[in-house]
Amino acid sequence: MKNFRYMAGVAILKLEADKCIGCGACETVCPHRVWKVEGRQAVIVDYDGCMECGACATNCPVAAITVNPDDGCGCAAYIIQKWLKGEGSEACCGSNCC
Ligand code: SF4
Ligand code: SF4
DSSP states (O other), rough: OTOOOOOOOOEEEOOOOOGGOOOOOOHHOOOOEEEEOOSEEEEEGGGOOOOOHHHHHOOTTTEEEOGEEESSSSHHHHHHHHHHTTOOOOOOOSSSSS
């Protein structure tokens, strides 16, 4: 989704490429087309398009993907919690950037 952008270079999405079996689940479930599977290997093709929803990590059968606020800024995770749970229930990642 080229219209969605958050802050460049801060998404907490991580791929352990050596674990990937090329099943394509991440490409199928990602709402922002962040993934492409090329030659039985997942590739992040639009890192800054990630909204940190976690769908790819949840559906990866070999736990090759992590979307963990403890790994970085987590700002988008913070915003999503606010959307889903309501004002005041969100948790900050602790990096003091938001
Ligand atoms: S966390 Fe969500 S938006 Fe980000 S790559 Fe995974 S499925 Fe796509
Ligand atoms: S869901 Fe996991 S195993 Fe499947 S293509 Fe994506 S990263 Fe690879």
